[in-house]
Amino acid sequence: MNYTISERGAKDWNFESLKRIYQEINAIAEKELALDLYPNQIEIITFEQMLDAYSSIGMPLMYQHWSFGKNFARDELLYRHGLRNLAYEIVINSNPCISYLMEENSMTMQALVIAHAAFGHNYFFKNNNLFKQWTDANGILPYLEFAKNYIALCESRYGEAEVERILDAAHALMPQGVNRYPKRKTFNLGDEERKARERLEEQERSYNELWKTVPSSAKATSDLGSVNERRHLLGLPEENILYFLEKKSPVLKPWEREIIRIVRLIAQYFYPQKQTKMMNEGCATFVHYYIMNRMHQRGLLTEGAMIExxxxxxxxxxxxxxxxxxxxxxxxxxxxxxxxxxxxxxCETPTDEDRAWNQEIAGCGDWLGVLKDAWENHRDESFIRQYLSPHLIRKMKFFNLYDDGKSDLLVKAIHNEHGYRMIRTNLADQFDIIQNEPEIEIVDVDLSGDRKLILQHKIYSGRLIDEHDVKDVLRHLANLWGYEVILSEVSAQTEATVKQYSVGPER
Structure with missing residues (x-):
């Protein structure tokens, strides 16, 4: 079946022509790129529906929260006044992989975004090991439906204000609600509703057993044992603050713990996307560029459509x-x-410099195999460390500046061998989410006194947390914990305390 896309402006397509062009794209992706994909589900939506998807972090099902409405109102105002463009598509990491296309797109743009989202992003979602380890494409949509229904049920039972209070606090702590270092397959979302009912029944029976051991006298204090024993009892240190609150907070009710868990699992679900933004978009862009050029070579795109x-x-x-x-x-x-x-x-036409810097792939000819291996086994940081070449550093005009805040800027890396290596290292560090998000852990709980929750922030490169933000977030944390929260900012090199905050819950 042959079909030619020409330049005719917006809404120059119908569902039959969309189906035909999808088949042509699929043939190229299957025969030439051998892409292993989830089944595709393509939805055509209006710009209002696209704005709505924007506001609720791009998911087709989402619980209600005031922040989503605020985002919608802001984005709609900016869009209608021409101050912001909308994405041509949104794609969901699910099975089937759902791609939302704007109905206002022209046929050329529909072909482009199908190649980009339904094939490029789809491949990356299914095959990258970070997504395999941390996400469950089969279970995310049923789980979001459960989450939406569960929170609506809580609102009807306990009141919107109470549910909103828990959600506000949990959302504020979302960045500290993930496991940054993989230990195992974190969760399977497929039967989460059944497990949620079992957890609620168990929590109602036993969630406060630990706190019955809090001593009421000096003699009882000695029975708690050493600091190490207490920390072992509580599973400390713990980097996932939402997980600790869900399991150990002495004040949360079972339904509140379940809401914390919902927010935590959603935060964890998006964590791989934060670590692979550059690779994911690069993969999708490379795939759409290859496919659209092949379509033009095969006479499926006119010159005008190719220019568009x-x-x-x-x-x-x-x-x-x-x-x-x-x-x-x-x-x-x-x-x-x-x-x-x-x-x-x-891979195809290496220079002597390329052979010196990356001899394993230089001249191998198998560029598709090299790219697939990279797409599957790297995140942004490691991808840059492995593959950034001096040629691309020069082409993109990268250089390295040093600013100590006291003197003039110093250029520390230029285009020589030492400079290339420094630029590659520093640029990779810039994309390393583990180095660029604050390292905060719960390190102790004052069981023998007033149940203070004690946290520690390790300071690297002299970077402290913004004072205004930290107080607001600690207030949310104290509300979920129910008692005072202390955060110490400690030098990673000397262990000296640089700054300390103490915040209590709102009464």
Whole structure:
């Protein structure tokens, strides 16, 4: 079956033509790229529905919360006044993989976003090991339906204000509600509703047993044993604050613990996306670029449609210079796509410099095999450390600045061998989420006194937490814990306490 896309403007398509072009894209993805995919489910939505999906973190099912309505009102106002564009699509890491396409897109743009989302992102979601380890594409949609229904039930039973109070606190702690280091397959969402009922029954019987051991006299205090024994009893230190609150808070009711768990599991579900933003977008952009060019070569895109595609693609991968008015940091589309195009170049036509820097792939010819191995086994940080070449550093004009806040800026890495290695290392560090999010752990609980919850923030490179933010978040934490919370900011090198906060719950 042959079908040609021409340039005719918006809404130049119907569902039959969309089906035909999907089949053409699928043939290229299957025969030439051999992409292993989830089944695709493509939904056509209006711009209002796209705004609604934006507001609720892009998920097709989501519980109600005031922040989603606030996001919708803001984004709609900006969009209607021409101050913000909308994405052409949203894609869901689920099985089937759901791609939302704007009905206002032209046929060319529908082809582009199908190739980008339904094939590029779909492949990355299914095959990257980080997503395999931390997410459950089969169970996410049933779990979100359960979460939506459960929170609605809680609102009807306990009141919207009470549910909102728990959700506000849990949302504030979301970044500290994940396990950053994998221990095992974290969860299976498929039968979560059944397990939730079992947990609620068990929690009603036993959640407060630990707190019955809190001593009421000096003699009883000695029975608690050493600090190490107490920390072992509580499973400390614990980096996942929401998990600790769900399991150990002395004041939360069973339904409140379940809401904490819902927010925690959703936060964990999105954690791989935070670590692979550049790779995920780079993979999808590389796939759509390959497919759209092959369609043009096969006569499926007219010259006008190809120009429309190239205009959109070029805008997506544009990287403004640091002194450009539109500079906003490193564009993950531009950097990811550039890295993957560069790998293809090194595999096919390497230079002597490429052979010295990456001899394992230089000239191997199997660019698709190298890319697939990278897509499956790396996250942004490790991908940059492995594959960023001097050629791409020069092309993207990367250099390294040092700012100690006291003297003039110092250029510490230029385009020589030492500079290339420093730029690659520092750029990889910049994409390492573990290094760029505060390392906060619960380290102790004052069981022998007033149940103070004691946290510690390890300070690296002199970076303290913003004082205004930390007090607000600690207030939410104290409300969920029910007692005073103390956070000490401690130097990672000397163990000296640099700053300390103490916040109690609202009464």
């Amino acid at each position: 595609f190239l205009q959109s693609h070029t805008a997506a991968v544009f990287q403004p210079d640091f002194d450009h008015p539109g500079y906003y940091g490193i564009n993950p589309y531009a950097f990811g796509f550039g890295l993957m195009q560069d790998i293809k170049r090194v």
